[in-house]
Amino acid sequence: MKPSESESVPSSFFDETYRQSTDPWGYTSSFYETSKFRTTIRSLPKVRFKNAFEIGCAIGVLTEKLAAKCDRLLSVDYSELGLEEARKRCRNLPQVRFEQMQIPQQFPTEQFDLILFSEVGYYLTVEDLHKTQEKIIDRLLPGGFLLMVHYRFPVESFILNGEIVNDTFIKESAPFLKHLGDPRQKSIRLDLARHNKRYRMDLFQRL
Template identity: 85%
Template sequence: MTASDPKSVPSSFFDETYRGSSDPWGYTSSFYEISKFRATIRALPKVQFKNAFEIGCAIGVITQKLAEKCDRLLSVDYSELGLEEARKRCANLPQVRFEQMQIPQQFPTEKFDLILFSEVGYYLTTEDLLETKQKIIDSLLPGGYLLMVHYRLPVESFILNGEIVHDSFLHESAQFLKHLGDPRKGFLMLDLARHHKRYRMDLFQRL
């Protein structure tokens, strides 16, 4: 798949992937994924958030960890099959609600003090990514945070890559978003350092 393709990756791609495995990306078994999730939670700039939004929750592995830091958490995904697993995993977390959404065509109307945009952007066309960027900006409360995490290298099923996704949020956004850099720099431990170069992490704050 290339950047010239006219449409973002559809939900049917993810449904088919989940039909082959309930955890196709190894979120519960891969040391890389477990380390990345640990780093993501540790990178959060506050102890507690009032209303957070997770874009691309998959089977809810990081949702469980994120929920501990949120009074309310809306987690969405393209795939209803993935959401079924996420609902089971987070059944004991009343502050979490799940919805099936095709971002950016569908987007919540409420405001958030934290948005997690992780491992989703490279499935979008450039046009859809820029629309997502604007909707994220519009949905963040003043002083609210955007944490982005994406794999850096190209993959066959990706339209874009993590570098393009993150750079698009840096481009022409200075009047809306303050770039706080890579929040991992202050806490890279041995297990994280083994993998931190494989993915990019950027923290922004809404002006």
């Protein structure tokens, strides 16, 4: 699929992908994926989070690992087919809630001390990426953390690439998110940022 630069990749793309395979990206078998999940969990800045938000949970492999660090965890995905597998995988984890959600058009109203934005940004147009950025800043508690994890290189089904996605957040959110580091990986772009307590979202609207 060659994506359009004027419209974010629709949920129908992900539904069709899951119809072909229950694990189309090899989350349970790929060395890249298992290494990425391990690196992601190791990069969490705290041992425990009160209320976390995972954007793009797919079939819930990382969700299961992340849940061990969270009192509450809301995990969302574009595809209800992917969520069916995620619910099965995490059925014994009462702290986890799953919702079908089209980001950024839909976004939770609660606030979080951790937001995980992983392998999602490059399916968005630049416009939708900016909207997602604003909503993440708005819903992140003061002092809360944003962890972004994306594949570094271009892929045919991506609108953007991981470098563009993470750089957009780092450069354009500088007044609101303090960049805490980018442990460089060969294929993974991973960035951790913390919400700057001095700024409020209403200031963002006036810039």
